[in-house]
Each structure stands twice: as C-alpha cells, then as structure tokens.
Amino acid sequence: xxxxxxxxxxxxxxxxxxxHDTGTVLSVCDxxxxxxxxxAPDVLEDLAQVAAKSGFVPTRQVVEILGRCGTCAESxxxxxxxx
Numbered sequence: 001x002x003x004x005x006x007x008x009x010x011x012x013x014x015x016x017x018x019x020h021d022t023g024t025v026l027s028v029c030d031x032x033x034x035x036x037x038x039x040a041p042d043v044l045e046d047l048a049q050v051a052a053k054s055g056f057v058p059t060r061q062v063v064e065i066l067g068r069c070g071t072c073a074e075s076x077x078x079x080x081x082x083x
Contacts (some may be wrong), residue, residue, distance in 0.1 A: 006035065007062050023061065029069035036069065 004026060017036045023044030027036040027076075044061050048054035051058050
C-alpha cells in the first residue's frame with residue numbers, strides 16, 4: 001500500500017488509486033477533513049513545464065486543493081434553506 005503526505009496537515013493518508021505514474025491532486029476538506037484523490041496528469045505536466053522554464057529541477061510534486069467537500073457544502077446549503 002502507498003500513502004500520500006498531506007503537506008498542509010503534516011499528516012498521511014492512504015492511497016486510494018494506482019495512478020501514481022500519472023500524477024495526483026489531493027482535495028482536502030477544511031471542515032470534515034475528507035481527502036479526495038484525483039489523477040491529474042495535465043496539471044502536473046503544466047507544473048513541470050513552468051519549473052523547467054526557469055531551470056528548476058523538481059524532485060517531487062505535491063498538489064493540494066484546500067476547501068470544502070461536496071458533502072459539507074451541500075450540508076450548509078441545506079441548513080441555509082431551513083432558516
């Protein structure tokens with residue numbers, strides 16, 4: 001089994017998929033802490049190209065998106081509708 005290190009949380013989460021060779025973007029919910037793992041080869045290729053333009057040689061790429069998951073966002077929307 002593989003794990004991902006969440007840089008923003010200084011924590012580890014179990015890998016959900018086997019697409020490590022294509023690149024991974026982790027979406028982290030600020031409310032419930034859920035982590036969603038998504039393959040994103042285009043995003044990581046774009047980052048590699050940006051780094052290469054300045055001669056930077058990355059040793060690894062970690063992409064985290066912080067925000068709210070769909071469940072938490074829907075929960076707030078439902079609560080707002082009851083007010």
